[in-house]
Amino acid sequence: MEQLNNINNQAVNQVNGERPGKISRKRHIVKSFAAKLNQQRTMGEKVADFSTNFFGSLYFALFHVIWFGVWIIWNVGWLPGLEPLDPFPFGLLTMVVSLEAIFLAILVLISQNREAKIDRLRSEVDLQINLTAEQEITKILSLVKLLVEKQGIGLRDDPELERMLKQIDAWEIEKKLERDLGETT
Numbered sequence: 001m002e003q004l005n006n007i008n009n010q011a012v013n014q015v016n017g018e019r020p021g022k023i024s025r026k027r028h029i030v031k032s033f034a035a036k037l038n039q040q041r042t043m044g045e046k047v048a049d050f051s052t053n054f055f056g057s058l059y060f061a062l063f064h065v066i067w068f069g070v071w072i073i074w075n076v077g078w079l080p081g082l083e084p085l086d087p088f089p090f091g092l093l094t095m096v097v098s099l100e101a102i103f104l105a106i107l108v109l110i111s112q113n114r115e116a117k118i119d120r121l122r123s124e125v126d127l128q129i130n131l132t133a134e135q136e137i138t139k140i141l142s143l144v145k146l147l148v149e150k151q152g153i154g155l156r157d158d159p160e161l162e163r164m165l166k167q168i169d170a171w172e173i174e175k176k177l178e179r180d181l182g183e184t185t
């Protein structure tokens with residue numbers, strides 16, 4: 001499989017007029033798609049992304065284990081010399097944790113919305129590239145068929161080839177998928 005990928009990369013580089021082993025500029029553009037969108041983030045989105053990354057870490061979990069442990073030990077009266085601030089059932093701790101959960105949920109939703117926007121853009125780019133590629137492949141098949149026929153090689157009314165030579169109607173596929181998905185929901 002790796003050998004096939006290497007051959008494909010070499011072919012792409014040759015088509016793009018690049019030296020073997022050099023990364024295609026076109027491929028580099030696709031790779032930097034998310035980076036470009038990340039540069040356009042608002043300050044709130046940057047804070048949400050940083051927060052989501054930190055709050056989803058083991059450090060944050062360990063911080064909470066230590067914090068809850070100290071809070072509980074302190075407030076059940078096990079630490080001599082310290083009066084409990086929030087005796088059992090720990091109403092203040094419950095309120096603080098609830099507020100924290102609300103803000104964490106908001107930050108996660110902000111990050112998820114931004115990621116969903118990136119995914120929608122990528123999907124649209126993929127769709128446009130796939131539609132263009134389908135048109136180009138159909139055209140190539142038409143040209144190959146003409147060359148084969150010009151050489152006097154009969155195709156014997158190949159139904160699969162005839163099917164492949166027809167342009168795909170993306171609108172019809174979309175409508176069919178909408179109907180199919182409508183039936184399952």
